[in-house]
Amino acid sequence: MNMYKQISLCLPLIFCSQFTLADWIDDAAKNTESHAIKLRQHIHQHPELGNMEFKTSELVQKELKSYGIDVRKGYAKTGVIGVLKGGKPGPVMALRADMDALPIEEKTGLPFASKTKAIYQGKETHVMHGCGHDAHTAMLLGAAKALAANKDKIAGTIVFVFQPAEEGGADIDNFTQGSQIGSRKMIADGALNNPKPEVIFGMHVMAGMPSGNIFYKDGAILNSADHLRIQVNGKQVHGSMPWLGRDPIYASSQMISNMQSLVSRRTDLTKGMGVVSIGSIQGGTTGNVIPELVNMVGTIRSNNEDIRQGILKDLPTLIEHNAQANDVTAKVEIAPYAPVTSNDKTLTKLMQPALAQVNGEGKLHVLDSNASASEDFAYYGQLMPSLFIFIGATQSDQDMSKAAPNHSPLFSVDDATLKTGIESHMRFVMEYPKAAAQVQNAWQRQQSPAK
The missing domain is CATH 3.40.630.10 (Zn peptidases)
Known part of the structure; x- marks a missing residue:
């Protein structure tokens, strides 16, 4: 084996x-x-x-x-x-x-x-x-x-x-x-x-x-495990006129992508590994309406305490800056399960x-x-x-x-x-x-x- x-x-x-x-x-x-x-x-x-x-x-x-x-x-x-x-x-x-x-x-x-x-x-x-x-x-x-x-x-x-x-x-x-x-x-x-x-x-x-x-x-x-919740608030609008609203779905997609850089570009991988995964994303009710709210739930894992603490420290700042770039607001909650x-x-x-x-x-x-x-x-x-x-x-x-x-x-x-x-x-x-x-x-x- x-x-x-x-x-x-x-x-x-x-x-x-x-x-x-x-x-x-x-x-x-x-x-x-x-x-x-x-x-x-x-x-x-x-x-x-x-x-x-x-x-x-x-x-x-x-x-x-x-x-x-x-x-x-x-x-x-x-x-x-x-x-x-x-x-x-x-x-x-x-x-x-x-x-x-x-x-x-x-x-x-x-x-x-x-x-x-x-x-x-x-x-x-x-x-x-x-x-x-x-x-x-x-x-x-x-x-x-x-x-x-x-x-x-x-x-x-x-x-x-x-x-x-x-x-x-x-x-x-x-x-x-x-x-x-x-x-x-x-x-x-x-x-x-x-x-x-x-x-x-x-x-x-x-x-x-x-x-x-x-x-x-x-x-x-x-591994360690930390629970992650992110709430993204935008401005609801008809899907045909996105410029009149603020799209939390588009912003959330950028956040999910950019969170991976916390491991691939910000973590010293000679020390161990890290994972940031979003397992649930919920927003909107129909295809032609950009919603006001998106909720994401995920998990953070690592086998090295320094890597874990680095992700926990940097992730809220990354999400906040993503939100600002998209003119939406975001609330980040992290709850520890185990080191x-x-x-x-x-x-x-x-x-x-x-x-x-x-x-x-x-x-x-x-x-x-x-x-x-x-x-x-x-x-x-x-x-x-x-x-x-x-x-x-x-x-x-x-x-x-x-x-x-x-x-x-x-x-x-x-x-x-x-x-x-x-x-x-x-x-x-x-x-x-x-x-x-x-x-x-x-x-x-x-x-x-x-x-």
Whole structure:
């Protein structure tokens, strides 16, 4: 597959001895696999939209309590925190899963396919776990169950983070109220305050990647995302006499074209990439009337924070000057969704051997480039060293190029994926304490660079 390249690892002897002591992890993951699959299928059949994950939240709380894990709620409306203290002293480590589904009608034909409908932005819609968050929730519950049964072996404390609304809220204006959902709201509500983790780990199942395989890279692994709205006001007039009006459609077409120059002519592309896309443009009602108003909605993406900030700074000025040149007015609104999701380089390097132990070095792969999508996991990574990985979710005997992608009504997750996710969570928290000092020292130097 040309989307990734295999990594070859030379494991230090110290890691070999550690893994000999930790061989129980594979057995523990296998023992909880069937339970996690049942949980995932139940959650998949009963999906809930962002900010509305009430029953999913109740299920998570019930499961965690049954494992003997301390459960806390009251974060980001439906968010749940579980706290497990290990039998040995050590760092506080966080594992995160998202719980929300999408406003999509499922067409997989699975026996546990969703038939659920709910209200999204004031309108009834079908609901489907079309991005794999059902698997994320089940995998983290599986890891929690296995770790709780072996807490005497854990050095430190584990914080299990079950987050709502990663895809946005069903009941709010995500453009103007984005800070009130997802990871930003979990953080604002103090979900990570007591105890306060020093490191966090997350993952995402991906179609088109074979199950049993893990994909990662250091640095940027997912793009930033910022929402864009532009309102252009002109003067309505008959289409046969444009000189008597001011054409917002013509002005908008220039704006769309000129916004591309922010990347092609104003961005240092040696640093990374940027994208400005308009996905919706609405104006006018008939062919022979130049309208008064045009509305545009779009997205801004980048894998480099300097590039992102340059576009955010220059775009409003460019639109304003385009408007002046066409004698119209324009209102520009930009709302952040997420910064670049970036893996801490030291943490990523030191966790490579742990991830290689999940299914073997042959199934651990370094990505050539970051994914183009975005994730609000990025906000956790601004607070502490973080590592985000991709887990292959398509049956390995299928043609990867023909797998229905995430967010498709045909998207599905191979059940075999779950054990990989469960064990990855477990390996991370079992091996991180041995690398904690080195990771934290590098993080502190990064946060306080020499002057």
